[in-house]
Amino acid sequence: METLLNDFSPGLFVVSTILLLALIALMVKFAWKPILNSLEERESGIENALAAAENARKEMQNLQSDNERLIKEARAERDEMMKEARSISDTLIATAKEDAKEVTSGLIEKAQAAINQEKQAALAEIKKSVAELSIGIAETVIKKELSNKKDQLELVEGLLKEVTLN
DSSP states (O other): OHHHHHTOOHHHHHHHHHHHHHHHHHIIIIIHHHHHHHHHHHHHHHHHHHHHHHHHHHHHHHHHHHHHHHHHHHHHHHHHHHHHHHHHHHHHHHHHHHHHHHHHHHHHHHHHHHHHHHHHHHHHHHHHHHHHHHHHHHHHHHHHHOOSHHHHHHHHHHHHHHOOOO
């Protein structure tokens, strides 16, 4: 430290101080404004970026709420479409059941009518066969019992009056 004080030169000190003040003056005149301008531009750029980020965040929130609303609407629409499809399906099934009932009842009625016709035809055939057999048997019995034609005709006419064919 002593060597520092021994080597001290007041002239050098004054010249160094003048040069430092001149350098500061030049810096203030030429460099200070551009440095301040660049700092202000940087600060405004940061502020703009922060504002843009905030706007983007708000827009994202709006988009999220819009998306949620659209999802709810889509779900409601889907549920409505499902209800409509179910009701149409139920209606078609009910209609098909009614049509099937009508067709089966019609077929049953036709089958019953056909059965009744066949039954009537069978009964008529049986009656005819019974009548033919009865007449054959009666003819044989009467031939043996009655010898003359007059008694045979009276007996046959009496029998025919008693027999009714349905």
